[in-house]
Amino acid sequence: xxxxxxxxxxxxxxxxxxxxxxxxxxxxxxxxxxxxxxxxxxxxxxxxxxxxxxxxxxxxxxxxxxxxxxxxxxxxxxxxxxxxxxxxxxxxxxxxxxxxxxxxxxxxxxxxxxxxxx
Amino acid sequence: xxxxxxxxxxxxxxxxxxxxxxxxxxxxxxxxxxxxxxxxxxxxxxxxxxxxxxxxxxxxxxxxxxxxxxxxxxxxxxxxxxxxxxxxxxxxxxxxxxxxxxxxxxxxxxx
Numbered sequence: 318x319x320x321x322x323x324x325x326x327x328x329x330x331x332x333x334x335x336x337x338x339x340x341x342x343x344x345x346x347x348x349x350x351x352x353x354x355x356x357x358x359x360x361x362x363x364x365x366x367x368x369x370x371x372x373x374x375x376x377x378x379x380x381x382x383x384x385x386x387x388x389x390x391x392x393x394x395x396x397x398x399x400x401x402x403x404x405x406x407x408x409x410x411x412x413x414x415x416x417x418x419x420x421x422x423x424x425x426x427x428x429x430x431x432x433x434x435x
Numbered sequence: 436x437x438x439x440x441x442x443x444x445x446x447x448x449x450x451x452x453x454x455x456x457x458x459x460x461x462x463x464x465x466x467x468x469x470x471x472x473x474x475x476x477x478x479x480x481x482x483x484x485x486x487x488x489x490x491x492x493x494x495x496x497x498x499x500x501x502x503x504x505x506x507x508x509x510x511x512x513x514x515x516x517x518x519x520x521x522x523x524x525x526x527x528x529x530x531x532x533x534x535x536x537x538x539x540x541x542x543x544x545x546x
Contacts (some may be wrong), residue, residue: 360521406478
């Protein structure tokens with residue numbers, strides 16, 4: 318079974334530029350998550366999709382970050398404009414269920430995209 | 436108070452010994468508990484999940500959950516140098532299904 322795919326693996330941009338990340342979840346996984354992980358910290362949830370609907374985006378900085386999941390499969394996360402503090406690893410994860418009321422929501426992570434903002 | 440707390444370490448354990456990693460959480464309604472291993476420069480890898488009080492064993496790993504004390508731990512028996520990594524504790528409330536991660540404990544297995 319193929320895992321979660323992400324691209325690009327690395328990205329270096331200057332502040333105020335825009336950047337986009339792509340994620341393809343494990344086949345059959347309805348729930349997709351985007352996390353931001355800053356060095357030395359645990360992953361922080363940015364947004365959670367159930368199929369193509371948003372379940373939780375309470376920690377997404379909506380003035381500069383946006384995400385979409387068209388057709389309930391692939392997802393893109395965009396930052397525009399980027400700030401220095403956005404330098405982090407952006408992780409995509411997926412789970413089979415993870416719907417409201419479910420407790421069995423084991424998540425599997427992709428390799429991540431390391432973003433450096435100069 | 437952080438929602439999920441872990442000692443950042445580093446925790447140094449001799450090869451062959453038992454490594455004990457601990458985690459406390461603040462939400463009494465939490466239902467799902469996970470341990471992830473993260474090697475430097477890599478993404479988190481799920482190694483254990485536990486949903487009910489007591490112990491759950493999988494190979495050299497044992498997860499222990501005590502909901503009354505809001506405490507979850509991970510024991511690694513016969514520690515190997517390849518176990519050297521950061522271990523992330525993660526907790527989820529059933530109604531929201533959002534997983535909250537701790538900051539992780541760095542484990543170092545010395546030969």
